[in-house]
């Protein structure tokens with residue numbers, strides 16, 4: 053089995069898996085970074101959203117060999133030390149999660165949005181977040197949390 | 210594992226202390242009376258095994274750990290039940306941590322379902338209601354032990370002591386001591402008081418119940434550290450997957466066993482009578498092997514069944530003069546007809562829907578045959594058997610089955626079914642003592658799902674001379690007994706004559722409780738029938754309901770409140786309309802939504818939702834609002850988008866590309882919830898909002914267009930069809 057070196061959360065990880073293995077299984081089952089979730093496996097739900105070189109991507113449809121060339125992989129575990137990223141704080145403030153299963157993906161997508169566009173309109177938020185499903189129906193609070201984080205963002209900048 | 214840090218920390222503190230076992234409230238001899246268990250030996254054994262007490266543990270630093278007996282699937286019990294306990298214990302909330310209790314029903318069961326019974330079962334939105342008395346009682350008893358110990362320590366009468374935020378005070382001598390500092394002096398009273406209701410805190414004295422307290426599980430759910438069963442990894446762990454096909458109950462015959470076994474990393478194949486299981490040393494190998502299985506499936510009872518063509522036969526069943534199984538009868542619906550009477554008859558239909566909990570089913574199991582023991586890590590809604598049927602399955606003694614409850618990535622009724630639990634156990638047994646993680650893919654979760662049944666409701670109402678509703682007959686056609694026949698009670702409407710009957714069909718499709726169960730289809734039918742009558746009589750739908758609710762003041766208050774919140778009497782703009790619905794599911798809820806319809810595409814847009822709710826005493830107001838918001842969103846999703854169809858017995862949909870859920874672009878601008886103040890016992894809130902949605906949308910559509918939507922879901926095609934009739 054080939055050996056791959058991955059740059060995840062600013063650390064170097066080595067993993068020996070078959071070519072073609074999805075990055076999601078590598079993160080979760082081989083490296084124990086289980087904050088990134090599996091829900092559909094076909095890029096329809098966004099539960100597995102991570103950042104590759106700052107862009108939000110669905111780990112379930114990425115294969116390991118294409119991301120072992122030094123790309124910077126960021127997962128929820130690497131977002132902040134103790135959950136103190138402004139987006140995470142806004143998530144706590146609005147008490148957004150219910151079951152919580154979709155929330156890593158929601159947060160990673162929201163962080164990418166605010167990087168790209170620090171002051172998004174409500175419609176821009178909805179359109180950017182539309183790929184991430186939440187069965188518990190926490191969308192109202194997700195929207196509110198992103199607006200709060202965006203305001204704090206601009207207060208900081 | 211997530212909670213280990215807490216446990217280890219407490220264990221360290223345990224060892225640090227010189228007083229050993231007395232560290233923990235209610236240790237040893239005290240316990241049986243605390244937990245009123247019939248078998249005290251059993252409790253002691255349990256405690257030895259878990260090294261904890263029944264409900265609470267405190268350290269000398271004043272850290273308090275309270276045990277939550279319920280599953281946590283997003284509904285917030287992990288916080289609300291400990292709040293109730295801490296309220297009566299008078300604990301300092303900032304020092305409280307929460308852990309799942311062991312799944313030991315004798316100790317942690319509550320009797321909310323049947324008096325005298327003990328159950329740990331997170332279903333039917335009953336957790337708060339059924340645990341409220343238990344948590345209060347045990348919280349008050351924990352406080353009593355501390356006060357008893359302080360009284361002995363200071364040699365003063367217990368009656369002279371007061372408590373506040375984890376501190377006991379003796380006002381006469383101006384002495385006080387924090388709970389934690391009492392640990393070296395803990396004494397065990399011979400008997401524990403059983404508090405009557407008026408000896409417990411008065412509602413006006415609550416300082417935790419009803420306050421905005423953040424949920425304890427949320428921080429871990431935003432930093433990715435919250436553990437769901439599928440997140441666990443163990444040394445030597447193997448992976449199991451199954452191919453079950455999408456024709457429910459079909460028997461497999463595998464045609465390429467040797468080919469599969471020769472795949473590098475495949476350990477073994479395990480045939481089930483409805484599936485072929487693959488065990489491998491990695492998940493990717495297991496899934497790869499699964500995709501290569503060549504299976505021939507038998508035919509089943511479902512073969513030839515086409516769900517979308519079945520309604521004609523349902524209409525014929527409804528027409529039949531005989532009566533089905535009587536669910537409920539009040540008065541006599543066969544009233545003598547008078548020429549001034551008017552009869553309304555309508556059929557309401559609903560297609561299959563799927564749970565779509567975001568976390569597909571999974572479990573981690575370790576079976577240790579030479580010890581006749583199994584360790585099980587699972588996100589389960591628990592069950593009538595707290596050991597989830599595993600002792601029978603393995604033939605092992607129940608006390609050797611340890612269920613380690615994990616967070617649930619959504620339940621909605623799906624996780625109170627043990628099919629996936631038993632699969633995991635049988636596969637783990639095959640490779641025991643190695644642990645095994647079983648995963649259902651999304652395709653498995655849909656294709657072999659257990660759905661809310663398809664059904665038809667034929668409603669017949671008769672109104673009298675003054676327009677009053679004299680009778681309502683409600684005939685249900687569908688498979689699944691209570692799954693289709695529940696949610697038909699109209700206790701809050703004064704309708705003198707009622708008949709509810711169920712006519713059974715069978716299609717061989719797997720069925721299960723789906724959030725709110727029969728309330729979804731049945732409230733839809735009842736509430737739409739009321740608006741059909743109101744429209745015919747040209748009276749306001751809320752006025753009609755208020756008249757019917759004259760003898761149900763609590764329900765009436767919710768209806769009046771929602772009328773006010775939604776500015777009901779103010780007419781909407783030309784292209785919009787409001788619709789109303791009422792649902793009782795433990796709590797009482799009246800809802801109004803405002804919609805518009807795109808007449809070219811058939812798409813319905815929901816702009817606003819207002820809900821007035823009476824849920825008795827509210828433990829966590831913001832969390833109740835979150836449940837209503839989530840319930841409305843899930844309701845909108847099911848009403849506007851979701852549909853499972855069956856062709857020749859096979860489930861057509863396979864993943865989220867063809868089973869559509871509501872996305873963030875479709876949410877309303879606002880969902881506003883008002884909680885009616887009340888001192889009545891708490892009632893469940895998880896399933897009141899979801900069934901409201903179909904009623905409100907269809908009734909708004911009727912007021913907007915004069916047309917009826919009577920078949921769920923309201924897909925754009927169905928909306929266009931309705932507009933063109």
Ligand code: FES
Pocket residue numbers: 089090091092093094095096097098099100101110111112113
């Ligand atoms: S699991 Fe990757 S998008 Fe759904």
Ligand code: FES
Pocket residue numbers: 149150151152153154155185186187188189190283567618619
């Ligand atoms: S919080 Fe449960 S799926 Fe989003």
